[in-house]
Amino acid sequence: MTQPTEFDFATANRALRLLRRAHDRWLQDLAVFDGSRFEDGLTREEAGFLLHGGAVEVLVWVRGLSDWCKNMPGYDAGHMAGKLAGARYAVNRSIHQLLDFAQVAGAMRFPLRLGQSGLFNTFAEIRWVGEQALPPEGSERRNQIPLRKEYLEHLAGQSIADTLKSLRAWFEAQVPAAGTR
Helix, strand or coil: CCCCCCCCHHHHHHHHHHHHHHHHHHHHHHHHHCCCECCCCCCHHHHHHHHHHHHHHHHHHHHHHHHHHCCCCCCCCHHHHHHHHHHHHHHHHHHHCCCCCEEEEEECCCCCCCECCECCCEEEEEEECCHHHCCCHHHCCHHHHHHHHHHHHHCCCCEHHHHHHHHHHHHHHHCCCCCCC
8 A cells, every 4th residue: 555645745836836927928918918009010819819818827737736736735616616617628729629718808999990890999908708618519629618618608708817816816825925835
């Protein structure tokens, strides 16, 4: 019989540092777009593409920490279980099917300039796409269907910024700082 090994908090802390760094870079990218007009050389697609890439990097670390922390004493995903499963679906599909889960929302900015982008020509936020942008449910692998349902319930249509912030805060609260356990 194998003896249970002690949980490796140092590895969890290193992964949390990488999650923080990825999220901080994503926030810097988001700040660049904040309030930019789409006519100023920025397109909705370009903003969505660039921010999606950074979000996937954050979700990769979220997924890794989620897997690693399952063996941490006292760890319980609790109320975050659905959001963690939805995030797993988003990162799985982003990596394995190269799906883009980002949808850029525009807002009006004064003075109004009616251009090709219409009245809502200013970057406002980035949200998770809805069901209409996902592959048909019948094409999903069986193990992805429950994750897809969690994605639709907890992420679809919601702010990516809010999701990433809450996932980061969750792991910051779950993983004890080095030397405090």
